[in-house]
Structures are given as structure tokens and as C-alpha cells.
Amino acid sequence: MTQKQHFTGFSQSIYELITQRAPLDVVLNAITSVVENELPGALVSVMLYSPETGRLNMIAGSSFSESYRAAMQDIRVGPGVGACGTAAHSCELIICDDIANDERWRGFHEITAHERLAACWSVPLVDTAGRILGTFATYYREKRKPNDEEIKLIRRAAGLAVLAITHQEEVTRRETSEEQMRLLERGIQSSSDGMVMVDARDPDMPLVFVNEAFTRITGYSQEEALGQNCRFLQGKDTDPLAVATLRRAIQKKQRAEVTLLNYRKDGDYFWNHMVIEPVLNDRGECTHFVGVQHDVTRERENERLLGQYSTHDLLTGLPNRVMFEAHLAEACRQSRQADQKVSVMHADLDDFKPINNSLGYGLGDQLLVAVANRLRDIAPEHAMVAHLGGDEFAVLLEGGTEEQVTECADAMLSEVCRPFDLEGQLLHISASIGIASQHTRPMRPEELMSYADAAVQDAKAQGRNTWHWFEGVATSTSNEYVALRRELMEAIEHEQFVLYYQPIVAADSGIMRGMEALVRWQHPERGFVSPGEFIPLAEQTGQIVAIGQWVLHQACSDLANWNAKMNRRLPVSVNISPFQFRRYGFLEELRKTLDETGLDPELLELEVTENVLMSGVGQGIDTLQKIRQMGIKVSIDDFGTGYSSLRYLRQLPINKVKLDKSFVMDITENTANAAIVQGVITMAHHLGLVVVGEGVETTEQAADLKQRNCDLLQGFLFSRPVPFDQLTATAEAAQSIAD
Template sequence: MENQLEHAFRLSQQSQSLLAVMHLDLDGFKAINDGLGFTIGNQLLMAVADRLRQLLRHTDTLARLTGDEFVFLMPGFRAREEVVAAAERILGALEHPFEIDGRALHISTSIGVACSDEDIKQAHELLQHADLAVEVAKKQGRNTWQWYQREGVRHTSEHLMLRHDLHTALRENQFELYYQPVVNAASGQVLSVEALVRWHHPRHGMISPGIFIPIAEQTGQIIPLGRWVLRQACQSLADLRAKGERVLPVAVNISSLQFHRDGFLDEVQYILDETGLPPGFLELEMTESILMEGAEQAIEMIRTLRGMCITVAIDDFGTGFSSLSYLRDLPIHKIKLDRAFVQDILTSRSNAAIVQGIITMAHHMDLVVVAEGVETREQQQDLIRRDCDLLQGFLFARPMPLEDLMALPYILPE
């Protein structure tokens, strides 16, 4: 691909013709892949590729990038109007549904377009510019194309570079797990930990999960990253256990994309078997978003996890849309109060009422309640009065590497 791009770029300069690079990102493919399964999703991708190939001229190149993204190299244009017409033909080619396994599936694409008449010096810049442009096309409502525009792209460019760097980070082991204790509300005794991933970027230093996790979810890289976190957490605890060290149950965050991917339950079992960690030491945390893509399936999967002796917690409880309607049916063990409620519990009567209501309701359903984001003694005392079971936050300890965690006392704060 890179050699073809370089060759086409040189020819366009010599012939003074235009080389267009179009980056295609399929709209709504994730919903189809998650809802109908990997097999249907893969068949759809192949059908899309076949239809796109029908648009190729003898000089064009079509390549599939990662996941649901494709790129066209289209040399030999005389004017930008011809490039626009080609982009419109691509959109038109996807207007008709695809017949996959007896289903009529509709899918569109967003297209980012870059052209060799831009102020560029290297061929690879065309790919970068097309990638930036497709982000803009997505924001404009999808099923559209967008020229690359230099103005206002600095933030998007940084996003793009981090997106590319994530591939390298996974390959070169730039991630590390930090652990944050969860304590008994009244006594402060450390009862478990939550595993939190950190990225040591070689140029930018420590990058916040709030920045790279959303990028990983957008690109699908959350799948290999989530797998790495789960394996690393289980392996670390298994190693401690083998040495006779103190071992606390660990909670690992699972994204909705990871949870709904075919083979997730088998993958969890394989990692437990591979590392030798007893399943009773593992807790999986997931948000209410898992219910948005098939509640019945999610409930059945959680029931299977409980059958494997793995506990399940709903994270960021109270911020989703399904809290009450499905809570009675979810075979979970624990809910974690979102930190937004805890933050203002002393100053907001409505927040305090919500927290009290959730705690009371959860206890009637035999669920354990964890309050996240506890930063002051006053918040701790207020939550104790409200009969909250477990607490987590900077008051007790910040997330830390495993060796620092092992040096902590049994009771927090000190």
C-alpha cells in the first residue's frame, strides 16, 4: 500500500495530474457486528469490498485498513470536480441493501478526501489528511464526504496520532496496570482492588485513560487492550498467590464492545485457566451500556459468569438509562455509585436523596453498594450514616503500581 501510494504520488507530480486518496469509514457497522455477530459482520465487510471493487478503474487501488475502514488510491484526475464525482459514486454504490444470510442490511459510509494539489511534501501525508477529513465527515452526519481542510485540525491531528500510537503501545508493552483499593466504609479495611490501565507514552509521558480509552473504543482497539488488562490482572494476582503473598480480589473493567464480542465468555475462562487464578478472585465491572445492545443476552451472559463463580458489578450506576427497569433481573452482586453523586453529596439535597434511595433500594435487593470518588472524611462519614457498604477514592489511596499496593497497610486511611 505504501509503495503504491509513493509510486502514484510521484507519477501525479510528473504528469501534473491529481491523485486522490479517499478514506472510508463505514457508518453503523459496530451496531451490526455487535447485534448480529462477528460472522454476519465479516460477511458484510466482504460484500462491501466486492461492491467497492466494481467502482475501480484499472489505475485505482482499494485496500482494507483496520476493522470497517477502507482506502481508495485514485490517480489521474484532471480536476477536483472529477474527484467529487468519484466520491458521490462510492456513496451511491452503498445505497442498496446487502443480502447477508437472508437479511437485507443497510450500511453507508463517511469519506475523507485528500488530493495531491494540497500543500504536501510526502505521499504519506495524503493518508493522514484523508483520515483527518473522515473524522469531520462523521461529525457532519455521516453518509457524506468531506475534503481535508487545514484549519482547526490540530486537536484532530493529535487524536489521529494517538490512534496510530495505540497500535504501537500494545505491541511494545507501553501499558501498565495501576490498582486502587476498595475499603469497608466503617472500618477502612482494604477488601479488594480495582485494576486501572495507564499508558506510558514514550514522547507524551503518562496519558490519561479519559483520553485514550474513548479512542480505543472508537477504533475497536479496546478489544486487544481489554484482553491485555484482564490477562495482566489475573496473572499478577496468580503470581502473588503462588508466592504466598496477600491476595485481594481484583475488579477489571469490561467495555460493552468487549462484552458483546463473540467468544467473550470463553476468553475469560481461558485466561483464568491459563493464569491459574481461582475465579472467586475476579470481579468484572461493566456499565449499564451493556443493556443497550441486547438486554436479554446481557442478562444471560451475566448469569453464566455468576455460574463460573465470577462476580459482576455495574459501574457508574445512576448515569445510564436502564437502571431501574432491568436491575431486578440482573444477576449482579454489586453496584458502584457514580462519583458525580458522591462529589456533591454534602451540598446537594437532590444528590443526597438519590444516593440514599439507591443504597436503600440496593440493600432490599441484597446488593452491595460501593461509592466511588470519596475524597474527604466528611464524605466518608456521610456515606457511613447512609449505610453504604464500601468506599473507594483518593481519601484512602490513589491508583498505584502493584509493588506500592503491596506496601499499603490493611486499614486506610493511615
């Protein structure tokens, strides 16, 4: 289950606490607990703002010590007053990723150090009228910044906190009003609520008194209201059951309490919580009724919003994933009865993250809202447009031909491609759309969603800014694709991957000079899954980035530990996928990995294929130069299988080339391959590069490469890839084979 699905489930219980009028501190502490559960290592607090004092006070935050909670009382609001004081002042998200060195925390450094707090992100709590209510803060004990999903999560949680606070204010006002009503059972006193008195002895029950609050709420003057029955405030949408309840109470001379829809003089509606009480004379006869009107429109609106927030996206106002999937399930059920086809279009914005990173999350949110508005405007009349989260949108179409579906997809691409003018900046973006439909056969809703999601990846692989239609043909291939893709996601979440290592030995001595890290998938049911089966899929779906990050960190950690234990300095080679190499933030990822694992940069070697570099020579060379400046070595893997290699080889800041095994396997029989190998070795040595022969399986191949002055060898002759704990024995065995 994803983080978003977890939070949606937990938030339902928060909504119930709010609507059940649980104490405010209980609700807010429940919200902080939910967020701490979703963000491991986080400590979450809520501070309330007092308009009377202009100060903040921590009310929720059970994970903090009593001393810290006491220190977080009566905090001034203003710039440079920690994260929360600054957030309340600026009404913007404040990110302090290094508290100890942040000038905004001056005066708080001693207490934060004692609490071991290193980072804090604070979101202001602001109601719909722009009124500051407090702050929602997420702390960590290590320095860090939030990612996109974490920011979305804390903004949603902050929205719940705002609802809880405003709802509590409304409930408090209402309870105060009801208490006043009970004190006024035998007479009418001045009140901020609408107060009326009717003559119970007149069959038409005319109004004989209204106070100023009544005239303010309804818009009618005393002269216009007196003499009329209260029914003149009712309209076509007033609940007849609520009216019947009032009439029965009047007939029986009893107290009644209802909430009904009334209308002001200008035609605008308001929700009126009405309480009537009989007034008895000394003989016990009912002579009048006193009525108390309380305008609960804002409270009703809050309750409506509570319901809406469980089904709609807070940012764009579009239906969310929960509502979309519910409508999709109903559409599929009805399609079986009416023989009406259902189509799903899954749209994923291309390169949205760099906009967030470079221009800020505020502008990114504005862009999402603008995209949502355009999609809503161009969608067919009966289509449902939803925001699934992040930069993902979906459209549900019931009925319609294939041509109409593709016309809609083309219109979506055209609208998204038009420039967006936000805060004076002209932004350009595109989208990749995956389409799944029942035009070929009936499908379950979860099938449609899976196929549409898979089609998005195909659209991105085709160059983006296009749509791809996944036919959903019921073949074993497509079913296996969907199943394997799902299992691969589970493998990433549950860390089912392991690393094996294959030694790289000196051609002249057989001494191990390094090793290559190779990932293996240990499936809980199928055992080891071949890399040739899951790596291409991971590259197609983008999951290779998460796998590559894990491999890089694990390999550096393993070699740092092994070198320290063996008192050696052997390097490790790690394969880097094209997606990982070109990904924004890759260089920072390298620095962080080396810092965390303690591996010397000179002992890390990145292997990239020549095709990765040839597809973007300028950018590739720039990235390689920055990698080399960090002290990390670079080799070209599978050398000789790509294009234009020799033309650019001299420009590339690399250390090593690895001869593809296809040249090595028949080097002793194929004179053409032998000539290519010799030419590459000679050329590489003239350029000061080391050459590795891959795929060495026989002593004849090893001897031939050694005779041609190949520097290093790698292959099954010396060792198959082995688990980390077998490295020492493998190194010794490899040398004995060479001897």
C-alpha cells in the first residue's frame, strides 16, 4: 500500500473525530500521530495562534519532551523567529534544513540542541478568510529537506488541522448560544442570535417580536416581519420534514429543535438552527413561543467540505483517486448491463519535477491548478477529470468511439503544450498519456487502471508529448507484464534485491584488482529472477532509478566495510542506467552516497554504455567531467557495440573501456574480431586508458588477451558473480587459476 493510500485511510478517522466533536487537542494530536506514522523519524507539532496576544503556543506534539513543549509557549510571530514564527508571519511554507546553522533559530539553539532537533518544516494554518490560526511543523533529528510527496502530505495534514480548528470554533459558538437559549426559556433577552416571539393564541401564529439580530440575519426589517408567520423565510428547497417537526411541536405545545434551509430577503440562502420553546402563563397555558435562530451556514459548509475533501483533491478541486476509482468501478458495472464501453486516459506531466526544484513548489502548485482547469474545460461533457496526485491526472470516458477517445487525447496534449503564464513567467510543459479501453473486451476497473498506467510508460518511451493506446488483449504476455511490473514495485518497497560481485583480475598475474557489483532479484516465490528479465522492464517503467540508487549505496557500503576489514584498497564498479545518469540530482546523489558510506571516491568506478554518451554528447561530457572532479572513475561498458565511438572517445573524460564479450568469445578463431580487439587495445593505450576484456571463459581466451597486452580480465574462467561474504575466497581462487 502506498503512502497516499495509507494517509487517505487514516484521514477518514480524523474526519470522524472532527464531526463527532472530539476535543480539539485530541484531534490535533491524532493528526500529528498520523503524519509521524507516514514519515518515519518525523516529530510533528501544532501551534495555535492567539489573536489577543499575537503569540503562538504548542498544543499538540506528544513526541517532544515536556521541557521543549514548555519552551514552545508564548512564541512571538515575526520574521526570523524560528520556523513557526516565520511561517505564521509570512503565511508561507518555511524549510529549515539545518537548525544549528540557521540564523532564524537564534535564541532557540540551546533548547533545540538539547532536544536533538536538526531540521524543521513549518506550514502556516490559514482559514479561507486568510486568518492565521497557527502552524503545523515537522521536525527531524537529522539535516534534511522535504521531497515532493512529503510536502503534499504535510499540506494535506495542515488542511485537516485547519478544518478541525474552524469546526471547533463553530461548535463552541453554537454551544454557547444553546446555553443562552435555556436561560431564556421564560422571557426574551438581548442576544446575538435571532430571537423571535409568536402569538400561540392566534391560529396563524404571527410574529409579535423580532430582535436586531433577526433583522441582520434575514435582511427583513421589524416592520416587514411583524404580523407574518415564520414560513415566509422558507423556500422550495426547505426540508418539509423539518417543517413538519416544528408544526407537531407547536400543536403539542412542546419544545423543538431543527436545522432547516431558510432564505434572506435578497434571495440568498442560510442554514438556520432553530429552537422553539413554549411560554406558559400562571395557569400553565401556552400563550407564546420563543424562537432562537442561529445561522450555522459556515458550520454546514465546513461539514460539506469535510465530505468533499475525502473525495476531492485539495489543490485542484478535481475528484481524487478514491472518487475516480469508485466511479470507474460503477461505470464498468453498468457497462456490462448496457453494453457501453469504458475508456481510461492516464496523463503524466513530462519533466514536472525540475519546475518544482528550480522555481519553487508554490509555482508548481499553480501550474497543476492551471493544467487541471484546462483539462476540465476541454473534456467531453459527461467525462470525469481527476487529479490522482503529484503530476498525474486521469479522464474517464463512458461510451464514445475510438476516434472520439483519441480526439480527446489529442486535445489534452494540445492544451497542456500551450504556454502557461504564471507570475510573469512563461512555462512550457508536455504530457504523456496512456489509454486503456474496453473496446476490445470487457475489463475489470483495476485492469483498466493498470493498462493505462503501463501505456503511460510506453508513451514516455516513444519520446513523450504523445499518447499510447494499450489494447488490453488478454494474452499471457500482457498479463505477465502487468504482474511482473507490480511485483517489481513490491521488490523495491520490500528490498528483495541482493548484490553479487564478480572479480576483475590483472591479466599478467591473476591478482584481483577490483570487482563489479551485479544486482540480483530474490523473488519470495520464484527464487532468483534473471536480470535480463527484470532490468529491461525496470528501464521501461522508470523503476530502474530506484533500483540503481539502492545498488550504488549498497555497493559502496559493502566495499568500504570489506576494504577496512581486509586492509586493502580495491575499487568497485557499478553500472549506471541512462535514466539514472541523466536524472536531475544525480551528482548530488553520488556525493551523498560517498559521505554516508565512507568509501573513498577513488575506489568507485561508474560503468556507462557508450550509447548513453552518444545520445547527448555535450551534456554527457559535462556530467562526466563533474564526476571525474569528484575523484570517481568512469569506464565505458560493452565497448564496440554502439555507434560513433571512435569519433568521440578522445573527448570523453574516462579511465577505462571494457571490451564487449561478443568480441572475446571467439577471439581465438575469428581473425576479424581479433583484429578489432587488438586495434581497440592499441588505441586505448595511446589515449592512456585501461582495457578490460569481459566474458573470458577459457584459458585460451585469457592467454590471447594477455598476449595482446589487455590490462584486466573478467569472466567465468576466474569466477562467477558471488555473494559479498564469498569475496575473499573468490579472490584467492581467481589468482590460482591465472597461475
